Amino acid sequence: xxxxxxxxxxxxxxxxxxxxxxxxxxxxELHLTQSAISQQIRSLESFLEQPLFFRNGRSxxxxxxxxxxxxxxxALLQQLAVGIRRLEQYRKPNQLVVNxxxxxARHWLVPQxxxxxxxxxxxxxxxxxxxxxxDMATQTIDIAVRDDLTAQVExxxxxxxxxxxxxxxHPNLLALPAGERxxxxxxxxxxxxxxxxxxxxxxGQHSQGLNxxxxxxxLDAASGGLGIALVSELLAATACAQNLLQPLSEQRVRGPRxxxxxxxxxxxxxxxxxxxxxxxxxxxxxxxx
Numbered sequence: 001x002x003x004x005x006x007x008x009x010x011x012x013x014x015x016x017x018x019x020x021x022x023x024x025x026x027x028x029e030l031h032l033t034q035s036a037i038s039q040q041i042r043s044l045e046s047f048l049e050q051p052l053f054f055r056n057g058r059s060x061x062x063x064x065x066x067x068x069x070x071x072x073x074x075a076l077l078q079q080l081a082v083g084i085r086r087l088e089q090y091r092k093p094n095q096l097v098v099n100x101x102x103x104x105a106r107h108w109l110v111p112q113x114x115x116x117x118x119x120x121x122x123x124x125x126x127x128x129x130x131x132x133x134x135d136m137a138t139q140t141i142d143i144a145v146r147d148d149l150t151a152q153v154e155x156x157x158x159x160x161x162x163x164x165x166x167x168x169x170h171p172n173l174l175a176l177p178a179g180e181r182x183x184x185x186x187x188x189x190x191x192x193x194x195x196x197x198x199x200x201x202x203x204g205q206h207s208q209g210l211n212x213x214x215x216x217x218x219l220d221a222a223s224g225g226l227g228i229a230l231v232s233e234l235l236a237a238t239a240c241a242q243n244l245l246q247p248l249s250e251q252r253v254r255g256p257r258x259x260x261x262x263x264x265x266x267x268x269x270x271x272x273x274x275x276x277x278x279x280x281x282x283x284x285x286x287x288x289x
Contacts, residue, residue, distance in 0.1 A: 006043075006044050006047045006048070007040075007043070007044075009040060010040040010041070010043055010044040010047075011044070011073050011076070011077070012030065012077065013026060013030065013032070013036075013037045013040035013041060013044075014040065014041055014044050014052065014066075014069070014070075014073060015070065015073045015074060015077060016029050016030055016037075017037060017041060017053070017060065018052075018053075018062055018066060018070045018073075019070070019074075021059075021060065021061075022058075022059075022060065023037045023038055023041070023060060024058070041053065048065070048069075050063075050065050051063050051065070051066075052065060052066035052069060053066055093124075094122050094123055094124045094271060095124045095125075095126055095271075096123055096124065096125050096126065096142050096143070096269075096271045096272065096275055097126045097128055097140055097141050097142045097143075098125060098126070098127055098128065098141075098142065098143045098144075098145065098275065099128045099129070099130060099134045099139075099141045099143070099144040099145070099146070100127070100128075100129055100144070100145045100146055101129065101130070101131070101146050101147065101148070101215075101216075102129045102130075102131065102214065102216050103214060103215045103216030103217075103219070103235060104145065104146065104147070104216075104235065104258075105127060105129045106216050107216055107219055107235040107236075107238065107239075108234055108235055108237075108238075109127070109145070110127075111238055112282055113125070113127075115278075115282070116275070116278050119274075119278065120271075120274050120275075120278070123271050123274065123275070125275075128141065131214075133146065133148055133149060133150075135152075136152050136154065136155050136261055136263050137152065137153060137154060141263065142262070142263060142266035142269070142271075142272050143260055143261070143262050143263075143266065143272060143275060143276065144260060144261040145160070145258065145259075145260045145279065146258070146259065146260075147163070147256035147257060147258050147259070148256075149259045149260070149261055151261075152261055154263060154264045154265075155261040155262060155263050155264060156260075156261070156262045156264070156267060157259060157260070157261055158259060158260050158262075159257050159258075159259050160258045160259055160260055160279070160280065160283050160284075161234065161257070161258040161283050161284065162254070162255070162257055163232050163233055163234050163255030163256050163257070163258060164232075164233045164252040164253065164254065164255050165189060165190070165194070165195065165230050165231065165232060165233070165252065165253050165254070165255040166230070166231065166233065166247050166248075166249060166250075166251065166252050166253075167195065167200070167203050167205070167228055167229070167230055167231075167247070167248040167249055168222060168228070168229060168231050168236060168240075168245040168246060168247050168248055169181060169222060169225075169227065169228040169229070169245065169246060169248060170222065170223060170224065170225035170244060170245065170246070171243060171244075171245075171246045172225050173225060173227070173228070174246060177204075178203060178204025179204045179206075181204060181227055181228045182209050182210060182226060182227030182228070183205045183206040183207075183208070183209035183210075183227055183228055184209055184210050184211075184212065184218055184221050184222055184226060184227040184228060184229035185209055185210065185211045185212065185218075186211075186212050186213075186215055186218040186229065186230065187212075187213055187215075188256070189230075189254070189255050189256050190215050190218055190229075190230055190231075190232075191230070192205045192207075192230060194230070194253070195230050195253060198253035198254055199253070200249075200251060200253055201249055201251055203228070203248045203249055204228070205228060209227060210226060210227060215232065215235065216235070218231070219231055219232070219235055219236060219239065222239075222245060223239045223244040223245055224244075228248060231245065232255055232256070233252070233255065234255075234258065234283075258283070260276070260279070262276065
């Protein structure tokens with residue numbers, strides 16, 4: 001594809017000349033001579049095999065092709081500039097990149113991050129969420145904290161918490177007969193099939209209802225009063241504390257395993273150690289006592 005690309009310098013010279021309406025002003029902005037700008041425009045027109053400017057003495061005006069190319073070039077240069085600025089994040093001296101699922105980030109980690117930041121204000125944390133498990137060997141990630149991880153090469157793997165699940169709904173739904181409450185379904189452990197296999201009691205759940213692939217959205221829906229759901233003790237703790245969820249049974253069944261992968265290149269880094277120690281303490285506050 002590169003053979004179909006004109007030189008980037010020629011595009012920059014064209015964009016400046018078109019935007020400013022002058023080869024002379026474009027040369028001043030780009031710290032070039034006017035003849036250099038003229039040469040760039042001529043080479044671009046030769047490459048495209050059509051004129052981009054009408055020339056009348058010292059004044060220039062865009063052709064229809066020039067107007068078309070200007071919008072494309074400005075969008076391209078803007079996107080390139082943004083991409084280059086984003087690379088600054090990889091040069092931050094105290095940056096720590098943490099990957100997790102959107103549900104864990106929204107319902108547990110983000111509400112806890114204020115505490116981490118107060119304890120470690122110098123850590124430049126980048127929270128990177130993804131639905132897919134990251135490849136720690138090829139992606140720039142220091143720590144992955146998820147419920148869908150398995151061991152990967154060059155990483156330490158550790159189980160942090162064995163979660164438990166229970167049925168719950170918004171308190172407003174408690175007045176309805178059990179059989180009239182809408183059933184909210186999730187995937188994997190969050191589905192009612194898992195509750196039944198694990199010996200969970202019948203609380204009026206139905207096989208049909210509303211279905212969610214994201215456990216975070218499932219929890220949002222239950223907290224919003226849409227129906228009954230099988231929820232995670234860990235992720236639902238905040239909603240319960242805010243009286244947005246009420247357990248429908250004292251019974252608990254096995255839930256997902258929250259684990260971490262720490263890349264070996266990051267294991268000895270003080271930032272990684274600070275985050276890992278903090279994470280373990282917050283997930284298991286009584287473990288060290």
